[in-house]
Amino acid sequence: MHKQNSPIFLGLLLSICTVTAAAEKAEHFSRADLAAATTLRERAFADATAYQLVESLTTEVGPRAAGSPGDKAGVAWALREMQRLGFANVRAVEAIVPHWERGEAEFAVLAPFPQTMPTLALGGSIGTGSEGIDADAVIVRDLAALAALPAGAVKDKIVFFSNRMERTRDGAGYMKAVPVRASGPSAAAALGAVGVVIRSISTSDSRFPHTGTTRYTITAPRIPALAISNPDADALVRQFESGKPVRLRIRSSSRDLPQVRSANVVGEIPGTDRASEIVILGAHLDSWDPGVGALDDGAGVAIMMGVAKLIKELDVKPRRTIRVVLFANEEFGTSGSLAYLAANEAQVANHVLGFEADFGAGPVWRLASRVDPAQLPVVDQIFRALAPLKLVRGNNTALGGADLDALSKRGMPIIEPGLDGTTYFDVHHTANDTLAQVDPKALRQSVAAFAVSVWLGAQYSGSWERVTTDKPPRR
Amino acid sequence: MHKQNSPIFLGLLLSICTVTAAAEKAEHFSRADLAAATTLRERAFADATAYQLVESLTTEVGPRAAGSPGDKAGVAWALREMQRLGFANVRAVEAIVPHWERGEAEFAVLAPFPQTMPTLALGGSIGTGSEGIDADAVIVRDLAALAALPAGAVKDKIVFFSNRMERTRDGAGYMKAVPVRASGPSAAAALGAVGVVIRSISTSDSRFPHTGTTRYTITAPRIPALAISNPDADALVRQFESGKPVRLRIRSSSRDLPQVRSANVVGEIPGTDRASEIVILGAHLDSWDPGVGALDDGAGVAIMMGVAKLIKELDVKPRRTIRVVLFANEEFGTSGSLAYLAANEAQVANHVLGFEADFGAGPVWRLASRVDPAQLPVVDQIFRALAPLKLVRGNNTALGGADLDALSKRGMPIIEPGLDGTTYFDVHHTANDTLAQVDPKALRQSVAAFAVSVWLGAQYSGSWERVTTDKPPRR
Numbered sequence: 001m002h003k004q005n006s007p008i009f010l011g012l013l014l015s016i017c018t019v020t021a022a023a024e025k026a027e028h029f030s031r032a033d034l035a036a037a038t039t040l041r042e043r044a045f046a047d048a049t050a051y052q053l054v055e056s057l058t059t060e061v062g063p064r065a066a067g068s069p070g071d072k073a074g075v076a077w078a079l080r081e082m083q084r085l086g087f088a089n090v091r092a093v094e095a096i097v098p099h100w101e102r103g104e105a106e107f108a109v110l111a112p113f114p115q116t117m118p119t120l121a122l123g124g125s126i127g128t129g130s131e132g133i134d135a136d137a138v139i140v141r142d143l144a145a146l147a148a149l150p151a152g153a154v155k156d157k158i159v160f161f162s163n164r165m166e167r168t169r170d171g172a173g174y175m176k177a178v179p180v181r182a183s184g185p186s187a188a189a190a191l192g193a194v195g196v197v198i199r200s201i202s203t204s205d206s207r208f209p210h211t212g213t214t215r216y217t218i219t220a221p222r223i224p225a226l227a228i229s230n231p232d233a234d235a236l237v238r239q240f241e242s243g244k245p246v247r248l249r250i251r252s253s254s255r256d257l258p259q260v261r262s263a264n265v266v267g268e269i270p271g272t273d274r275a276s277e278i279v280i281l282g283a284h285l286d287s288w289d290p291g292v293g294a295l296d297d298g299a300g301v302a303i304m305m306g307v308a309k310l311i312k313e314l315d316v317k318p319r320r321t322i323r324v325v326l327f328a329n330e331e332f333g334t335s336g337s338l339a340y341l342a343a344n345e346a347q348v349a350n351h352v353l354g355f356e357a358d359f360g361a362g363p364v365w366r367l368a369s370r371v372d373p374a375q376l377p378v379v380d381q382i383f384r385a386l387a388p389l390k391l392v393r394g395n396n397t398a399l400g401g402a403d404l405d406a407l408s409k410r411g412m413p414i415i416e417p418g419l420d421g422t423t424y425f426d427v428h429h430t431a432n433d434t435l436a437q438v439d440p441k442a443l444r445q446s447v448a449a450f451a452v453s454v455w456l457g458a459q460y461s462g463s464w465e466r467v468t469t470d471k472p473p474r475r
Numbered sequence: 476m477h478k479q480n481s482p483i484f485l486g487l488l489l490s491i492c493t494v495t496a497a498a499e500k501a502e503h504f505s506r507a508d509l510a511a512a513t514t515l516r517e518r519a520f521a522d523a524t525a526y527q528l529v530e531s532l533t534t535e536v537g538p539r540a541a542g543s544p545g546d547k548a549g550v551a552w553a554l555r556e557m558q559r560l561g562f563a564n565v566r567a568v569e570a571i572v573p574h575w576e577r578g579e580a581e582f583a584v585l586a587p588f589p590q591t592m593p594t595l596a597l598g599g600s601i602g603t604g605s606e607g608i609d610a611d612a613v614i615v616r617d618l619a620a621l622a623a624l625p626a627g628a629v630k631d632k633i634v635f636f637s638n639r640m641e642r643t644r645d646g647a648g649y650m651k652a653v654p655v656r657a658s659g660p661s662a663a664a665a666l667g668a669v670g671v672v673i674r675s676i677s678t679s680d681s682r683f684p685h686t687g688t689t690r691y692t693i694t695a696p697r698i699p700a701l702a703i704s705n706p707d708a709d710a711l712v713r714q715f716e717s718g719k720p721v722r723l724r725i726r727s728s729s730r731d732l733p734q735v736r737s738a739n740v741v742g743e744i745p746g747t748d749r750a751s752e753i754v755i756l757g758a759h760l761d762s763w764d765p766g767v768g769a770l771d772d773g774a775g776v777a778i779m780m781g782v783a784k785l786i787k788e789l790d791v792k793p794r795r796t797i798r799v800v801l802f803a804n805e806e807f808g809t810s811g812s813l814a815y816l817a818a819n820e821a822q823v824a825n826h827v828l829g830f831e832a833d834f835g836a837g838p839v840w841r842l843a844s845r846v847d848p849a850q851l852p853v854v855d856q857i858f859r860a861l862a863p864l865k866l867v868r869g870n871n872t873a874l875g876g877a878d879l880d881a882l883s884k885r886g887m888p889i890i891e892p893g894l895d896g897t898t899y900f901d902v903h904h905t906a907n908d909t910l911a912q913v914d915p916k917a918l919r920q921s922v923a924a925f926a927v928s929v930w931l932g933a934q935y936s937g938s939w940e941r942v943t944t945d946k947p948p949r950r
Contacts, residue, residue: 115767239534
């Protein structure tokens with residue numbers, strides 16, 4: 001009691017007073033819960049935990065592609081850090097992951113103007129054999145343009161997809177451009193092509209090729225597929241525009257190795273009166289190999305661990321259990337997410353609300369959701385608690401991230417503090433995904449936005465209803 | 476005469492009227508010359524030649540390191556383009572150049588936290604042999620810190636130089652930081668080190684290592700030297716800060732090959748009454764190999780050729796001869812420049828004024844000089860003719876570029892339209908030196924600034940005096 005006159009106490013009192021006006025109308029949260037939300041928001045802006053975590057993960061582990069030694073090191077790091085932060089029930093839960101090894105790759109224009117260009121094999125691409133492939137090339141804009149070519153046009157050719165991704169804040173440009181990477185190789189192979197080169201699904205004008213998974217169909221031959229950066233794609237377009245025949249050479253030693261045991265890493269802040277209800281916080285521990293996975297998804301890992309740490313440090317315990325799940329292998333087929341679902345099949349309905357951070361280091365600019373429409377007023381009140389962050393109020397059609405997609409399709413509501421992706425695809429899936437790309441200030445703001453949303457989601461006085469509408473595909 | 480009422484004639488008349496007020500005070504230039512300067516400035520902003528040249532050079536030739544196939548292709552390109560633009564006396568003048576081949580390079584931290592990082596061998600660095608070098612590492616900030624270490628401190632070690640280059644507009648930060656690259660390897664070798672890794676002499680936070688020449692002394696053993704990017708240097712510093720011993724692995728297959736014949740490429744706009752006096756416009760045709768040499772020095776090549784093209788298109792001919800010299804091998808010892816001097820030893824005094832563009836694509840922000848102080852009023856009047864470009868008036872201690880340094884040391888005056896280098900060292904000597912980094916608008920402004928300055932330099936009514944003061948070294 002002798003601390004009643006301390007600055008900390010006065011600050012807290014002031015915070016409580018500040019939110020009193022808003023709390024008068026509160027139906028869904030207690031005044032104490034709203035006051036704690038304010039505390040969380042304020043502490044997030046003063047807390048270095050998230051940045052320290054992404055710094056530690058990128059420095060001490062670095063690249064952690066599924067199945068690689070870094071993958072194992074990432075799991076060990078996460079277990080250690082969750083224990084250090086005092087999370088409960090910290091555990092690694094096995095997940096089988098693919099093990100594709102990049103090897104080396106070369107891309108060269110042989111004619112009309114010989115040049116080599118930096119390249120990355122698409123994730124999962126087969127290799128070329130050590131001799132590589134020399135072939136004449138055909139340029140097409142996208143999948144539709146490929147399909148519109150006359151029969152035989154790409155037979156024994158290398159197909160170059162030239163379409164450029166559009167920069168957007170919410171990732172819409174990526175969703176629009178990425179089918180070329182996912183489906184282009186098999187689509188071209190089905191027409192007789194011997195290789196594919198794509199303009200990187202990237203917004204950067206720097207010379208970083210962009211990797212990411214390609215998905216072979218079972219009906220077309222598997223052919224090698226590489227990506228080149230935007231400035232090199234521009235240069236290759238100019239070579240085609242010369243009107244002279246373009247001949248390319250590709251070589252890649254990438255290959256599939258046997259699957260490997262990895263793990264989702266789980267830690268909790270246990271709930272109290274509604275402890276059996278789980279608010280799940282998802283991010284993924286794996287990364288692509290060329291960078292160190294700072295933005296994708298070190299930042300998401302750091303945001304979710306930072307949020308749980310701040311909630312743990314509150315004087316009050318959450319009503320529902322907050323479970324951080326750092327998924328294995330988001331990048332290459334989300335096998336970590338699928339393993340989680342399989343292991344928790346009996347508890348799907350206990351996952352009452354989901355949050356995912358897999359879109360960089362922020363800042364958060366929007367609050368969207370996918371909840372039962374009757375519960376939109378609850379989201380509205382969370383939005384009001386976030387008022388100092390000046391977010392945009394998004395709609396109720398949030399797709400969420402890839403790792404919670406399966407749970408979301410099974411009816412789990414999602415609240416989505418939207419990370420600003422305007423520059424995310426300058427870095428994502430490239431060698432340039434390093435700590436230098438993480439803005440510490442934006443990261444703190446993101447932790448603040450997630451912490452308030454997660455906390456109130458865990459404290460909601462009613463019950464989160466299942467979402468019964470069909471969910472559209474993420475792509 | 477029937478064209479007197481044409482829009483072109485009226486535009487010219489208007490231009491002449493516009494400058495009349497300023498020309499009243501003119502002592503050094505005729506009204507017609509000042510009017511032509513205005514015409515050049517205006518046409519430069521409407522002329523796509525320079526951009527088309529750098530586009531063509533980077534697309535059709537690409538990297539053109541001294542001695543490489545691209546070097547030869549660059550010479551052929553320059554001869555063809557100078558002839559196409561109608562320059563006079565177009566010729567290739569032999570210059571012997573070194574031929575260092577980069578090969579491949581690897582850099583890995585073995586302990587405490589294993590990671591590989593992108594790397595580039597420094598230009599001229601010897602290779603490691605295929606087995607590479609594993610050694611414990613010592614971190615030092617710079618050459619002074621290395622010299623201050625106790626005896627034996629770097630014996631059998633790899634030395635990591637950690638100092639970060641400062642961003643400046645005029646390149647001062649580069650001049651301050653670059654001695655580590657030039658002298659660090661031999662300085663460390665003299666103390667017993669077995670290899671050197673430097674933080675790139677670069678201002679970029681992107682993951683592009685930066686190459687450039689290192690200079691072995693004849694007294695120290697030659698040891699391999701690599702550069703890593705700023706974000707990786709930061710990560711390596713953090714590994715040292717862990718307090719645990721740092722062990723590194725370097726491998727490089729770079730090697731020296733026999734010297735090769737290359738050439739300076741020369742073309743002229745012949746003078747009239749002072750035709751024997753040469754105003755030399757220097758840029759360099761070679762580039763480092765990781766990028767395509769768009770900023771370094773495709774832009775300089777393009778600016779100088781664009782300037783000469785605009786002057787050629789004037790109705791009036793220059794009084795002095797304007798000679799564009801695209802030097803071979805600026806990057807690796809300026810042997811092209813030295814060959815030019817040797818071939819022109821008897822005509823050194825005929826080189827009455829020099830301009831060099833080797834600092835990116837602009838814009839020009841300053842007008843500096845190194846002229847006889849009695850002739851500063853001439854530079855002042857050129858500065859006034861550039862008034863619409865809102866430049867800063869620099870001083871009279873311009874160092875000029877590397878290729879004209881020898882002529883400048885022999886007393887040739889220099890006028891220096893200063894290219895803004897604020898972001899130049901984000902790109903310079905990296906794989907990211909591509910056409911995407913050239914701002915077409917800035918390039919046109921640079922052509923305008925150079926065209927006005929070169930033209931007036933060629934028309935000056937007096938005689939350019941030799942500069943008799945000692946010139947300080949460029950580094």
